[in-house]
Amino acid sequence: MKRASIIPHAILAPVPVVLGSVIGWYSNAEDGGGAESGRRWYGSLRRPAYSPPPIVFSVVWPILYVLIGLSVFGAVAGCTAAGPVLWVYAALALNLLFNLSYPLLMFRARDLKLSMFATWLTLITGVLLLFAVTVSSASTGCTSGASTPAWLRGWKAATPWLLLPYVVWLMFASILATAVFTMNDGDDRSRPSPPPSSP
Secondary structure: OOHHHOHHHHHHOOHHHHHHHHHHHHHHOOOOOOOOOHHHHHHOOOOOOOOOOHHHHHHHHHHHHHHHHHHHHHHHOOOOOHHHHHHHHHHHHHHHHHHHHHHHHHHHOOOHHHHHHHHHHHHHHHHHHHHHHHHHHHOHHHHOOOOOOHHHHHHHHHHHHHHHHHHHHHHHHHHHHHHHHHHHOOOHHHOOOOOOOOO
16 A cells, blocks of 8 residues: 555544644633623533533543544545545535534534534534445445555554544533523523623
8 A cells, every 4th residue: 555545544543633633722711801701601600410520521532532533544545535534625625614613613602502503413414424425435445455554454443442432422512502502592691791891
């Protein structure tokens, strides 16, 4: 196998981690007017009893982004056919679009309804990504050939399982986002904070 067929995908593998970290940091940064951070605002909302503490999200999401990158890399690395590669990357781009819009809508815009919709769309496209990764990793254009090393063939067999925790977490997150929206709909705390007045 030509090394060039692996390197571009290896370079793209950290993209979910980098984008998730940057968007997450920006979404929770203090406003210029000294307004409360997004996570402190979220902590003031009514939430169901099964809502985990904030530290859980801070631990889980980086791990999931790493698994996404590893899964996508394993699915497309070494592919000689363009179809499976394009299919996986299209599904990944669509999923990240909704995934990364959630923290902006929730913690920056503080819109519970739109963030709830973003969560469900992330789940739907996450299932689509899982399907794309499964099909691509089993495609003859990505697994056939004596030049495909054994370690990569084994990685391809594991790629759907690497993505499964992400989809399961999205199911939980969608249910949680719906519950938070329902419990706070119409509450003043669920509305964006007004901009600070000029001196």
